Amino acid sequence: MSRSAKKRRPISVRVVKALEIPPDLLPGVFHMEVLGNLEMVLQGCQGILSYDNKSVCIATAKMPVRFWGENLTIQSMTGHQFILRGPIRSIEFLD
Amino acid sequence: MLLKLLRNAKGYLRFQIEGGFPEKFLNQAVEDGLQIWNMSQKDYCITAYTTPNDYHKMRRYAKRTGVRLSVAKKYGLPFVRFRYRKRWGIGAGIVIAVLGMVVMNQFLWQITIEGNQRVSRQQLLDGLRDNGVGIGSRLSQIDTLAVEQDMLLRFDNLAWIALNLEGSSLHIQVDERVLPPEPINTNDPCNVVAGKTGVIQVMEVYVGQPMKQKGEAVQEGELLVSGVVTMGEKNVLRHARAKVLAQVEEEITIEVPFRQKKQTLTGQQAVNRSLLFFDMELPITRSTLPGECQRLEEEWPVFFFGLRLPFGWKKVTQTGITSEIITLTEEEAKVQAMEQLEQERRARFGNREAQRKSLAGEVREDRFVLHALYLAVEDIAVPREILVEE
Structure with missing residues (x-):
């Protein structure tokens, strides 16, 4: 496989990696905290794309994220913070 | 939360x-x-x-x-x-209750006293009242430190007193003083003489020269223990001390008049109820009975989880009494005299052993007179000062 065929990382990612600075500083990177499978706190939410009993799809700057689970409850949703509760089965990054 | x-x-x-x-x-x-x-x-x-x-x-x-x-x-x-906008009574009730609590919390509701034995509760309450502390007093006007000092000055028997204000309750803790026995002035020479006529049963001489022995009969005023003690060839004056238990005679006379005033309850009653609020009594019903009557007062304070609230009920029951003059027979008077004699015996001798020697009754004009003679054992030792010319 030729070098040009390889998918190259964006320059910002490469700079962060080279300078060993926290990736939080990268534009469009969201911050997510998962407490067991009970609660998830996401900073950098840009809205809900879909919501039903078993899955919630959240829009972020970079990619949509889908959470699978049972009886998922959106505990709170303010400007950029999103708190989801319920037994979370899996998290899918829809890149 | x-x-x-x-x-x-x-x-x-x-x-x-x-x-x-x-x-x-x-x-x-x-x-x-x-x-x-x-x-x-x-x-x-x-x-x-x-x-x-x-x-x-x-x-x-x-x-x-x-x-x-x-x-x-x-x-x-x-x-x-x-939802309850039209039920203004609920709101008014809540406001009144809150205001009531705020106002009532400014006053003293109850006083509890602990540790008093010789000084009665009523005496302490009277002392507090003189200091302006009582049920219904304003809490902000109670200066506990000043009251404590005044109470200590007022009551000699108190060694220590603490006034603890807890909310609307005043808890008073007192500790009474244990008074030391009066000192015996051993420098003043004295004899021990008989305070009563009797027969000596026990004689314990601590200081002095015994002049009588166990079993001897003594007259009132007779010398029992001399303060003049012979030491070698010299006579020394001492403060004689002794315990002399002697069997003495004591007479009890009871008089019962034949004509007596007897009171009987008529059964006619008048009940007055009143509301107690702090120290005030607010009458609800008021009725009186003509003539003499027996008065029975009952109070029901209201308690809330052990705390006495500053209000309650009071009921005063008046029962009518009729008086009549009755004439007792000699037998009835004798029965009454015997009852009074028993009461008098208990009051005079208490737990001491007293043996009745004789009992005689007689009718004297308008009354029955009962004479009882008792033999009792008591300490007859009385100190008497020896007058010394200098």
Whole structure:
């Protein structure tokens, strides 16, 4: 496989990696905290794309994220913070 | 918890989102800064919570996104207040109760006293009242330190007193002084003489020269122990001390008149009830019986979890009495005299052993007279000073 065929990382990612600075500083990177499978706190939410009993799809700057689970409850949703509760089965990054 | 309290104070509601594009609706609402929490979905219907104001604002987003909003339940104080807006009595009652509590907490409700034995509760309460402390006194005007000092000066028997104000209760703890026995002045020479006529049973001489022995009969005033003690060839004056138990005779005379005033209850009653509020008595009913009557007072203070509240009930029952002059027979008078004799014997001898030597009754004019002679053992030693010419 030729070098040009390889998918190259964006320059910002490469700079962060080279300078060993926290990736939080990268534009469009969201911050997510998962407490067991009970609660998830996401900073950098840009809205809900879909919501039903078993899955919630959240829009972020970079990619949509889908959470699978049972009886998922959106505990709170303010400007950029999103708190989801319920037994979370899996998290899918829809890149 | 705090958040829940604030939400309850401001009021909140549970609403349902159906149809249309609920995600779009939620995004727009949140983007506009509306508060939405606890969203859950069931059967294609999203349930969430919001404030009444935000719910009002949400309606325009609902129209744009085609969702239907409906209120499921309302929570919090504003809705309760709205529900009972016509029942002004409840509000007035709450206001009166709160005001009552605030006002009542300014006054003293109860006084408890611990540790007193010789000084009675009533004496202590009287002392407190003289210091301006009593049921109904204003708490802010009670200077516990000054009252404590005054009470210590007022009552010699108190060694220590503490006034502890706890809310509307005053707890008083006292410690009584244990008084030392009076010192014996051994420098003053004295004899021990017989205080009563009797027969000596026990004689314990601590200081002095015994002049009598056990079994001897002595007259009142007779020398029992001499303070003049011979030491070698010299006579020395001492403060004689001794315990001399002697069997003495004591006479009890009881007189019972034949004509007596006898009181009987008529059965006619008048009951007066009154409301007690602090130290005040507010009469509710007032009726009196003519003539003499027996008065029975009963009080029912109200307690709340062991705390005596400053109000209660008082009931005063008056029962009519009729008086008549009756004439006793000799036998009846004798029975009455015997009863009185027994009471007198208990009062005079108490637990001491007293043996009755003789009992004689006689009719003297308008009364029955009973004479009883008892033999009792008691300490007859009495110190008598020896006068010395210098």
